[in-house]
Amino acid sequence: MSEWLIEAEDLTKVYLMGEIEVHALRGVSLRIAPGEVISIMGPSGSGKSTLMNIIGCLDRPTNGTYHLKGQLIYDLSDDQLAEIRNRMVGFVFQTFNLLGRQTALTNVELPMRYAGVTNGRRKRAIEALKAVGLGDRIRHRPNELSGGEQQRVAIARSLVNNPAIILADEPTGNLDSKSGEEVMNILLGLNEKHGTTLVFVTHDPEIAVHTQRVIMLKDGREVG
């Protein structure tokens, strides 16, 4: 078994927009070791999100091979991909993506429900919320929380199943600088405490300075 958490070779992704082919990725290779903190940077439309979605098993590459924790992610059914996402990957999105009618607590419980966790589910969710500093907000709904707090709920949700990797697509993009900093500190803290691998997608150099390695994308290719 290889020591890499993530091993991607020559990934390409082509979207079909009617007749037109959109080459979102044109052959990207990358390796990420467990516990690494990296950022993927590049101008808008350069393929950052596309790459992140493939790493997170949310999408399939058109070509190329991808190993996650030594497992070849190829020819898996939608449900098998769902299970991998559920157990190994945590997502943090720019727009938080919380379920609006549910409380912070039930939002955080969601990944555990799909994992079939029943024992201690509530307790684990509360602990995750405490870990992001929201122990006193567990019954709040998203519209009763500030943007920074909502993103912290999303982080709690992403870490609650103890994933090997957390993928954050522009996590501070919708936040003021102070909340953004808090969110970054929480994520980096997770890496320090639990060795969680972090991949940030960003075009904010402020974020990139916190990471050990930067991958620059341009027009679907790695540059620099």
Next chain:
Amino acid sequence: MELWQNILEALDSLMSNKVRSGLTVLGIVIGVGSVIAMLAIGTGAQNTITGSISDIGTNLLFVMRGSVSEELRNPKPLTLGDAQAIEDPFAAPSVVGVAPMIQGTVEVGYAGESSFTQGIGVTVDYQSVRNVDLLEGEFISDVHMLGRSAVAILGPDVAEALFGRVEGVVGETFRIEGQPFRVIGVKSPEGGSGFQNPDDQVLIPMTTAQTRLLRRSRDAVDVILVQALSAESVTSANEEIAAVLRARHRTPIGEDDFTILTQEDFLETARSITNVLTIFLGGIAGISLLVGGIGIMNIMLVSVTERTREIGLRKAVGARKRDIMLQFLTESALLSMIGGLIGIALGWGLSQMVGAIAAASDADLYPAIGLDAVLLATLFSTAVGLFFGLYPAKRAADLEPVEALRYE
């Protein structure tokens, strides 16, 4: 994913759109409601009809002139002679009682007031054959028959109409078609409805009726009531009576000029009417459930589109296809089931209203909702929700997670 959690979430989602959910299930509510109401009223009506038929006695046969199936050129009338022949224990051993009747509408009057009622000429045996109970007085006797006496037994409704009371009227004199009659008895109320109301009748001796009120040619009678030995011997009594009458009327085989109806025939007719009603109601139910189901499918498709991002997120955190399917199916089934339950309540309310109106107008109608109807309605409406929710749920489950998350 636990079902309970799913149900709570589905309820939450339905409640967050109360007006829309309400409008969506309206079709199911109205469909189930009207079917439940009509079934309840239909059952009530059937109970009343079969009840009033059975009240007359299960071992009775009705012999009438003519044929229901064929056009006969010259049907012979039934006569008192026919009745006597049927009474012959050697010719018809299954028969224990025979009561010929002639009947017609008559005008009755007392103290200047008059009204119309049914007058029936009967023989002494009518009392035992028809099981007549008297509130007071005595039934028509042989003496009355021989003397062609001007005496009458009143139904309680007639007594009430004439004298304003049902007791203490024996001995009073009133008029039938202008002729004075003396009251010798009052019948116990039977609770009437259906074709003939037995409480709204006047019984007089057959001989009196023939000569003075309801004239008939040559001893002709309208109906011969026959009492069979038991409910089991009704069939053999039927055959014996037919044999006697064929011999007496000299009719060719297969061209009977009389008709014998048993209680079973009446019940059969009542049942077939109810069956037609049931099929009809089933059709209405089917159409309304279909329309309601399409409404649910429509709104679920809208809901899936609206919640595309939510579905994408759920998939991102690990929801499998079946999890999403289950989520939306729970919602549509629940929506439809709630519609069904409201419909049942509505139907119950409607049928109670009809029952109350019927009671206020003195009709015997007790709407009855069976547990089977309730269970069936619940089951059916839930099944409709499941069926019509299937396509939207599949659409949701098949969404690509990335596309769904990008959806604006």
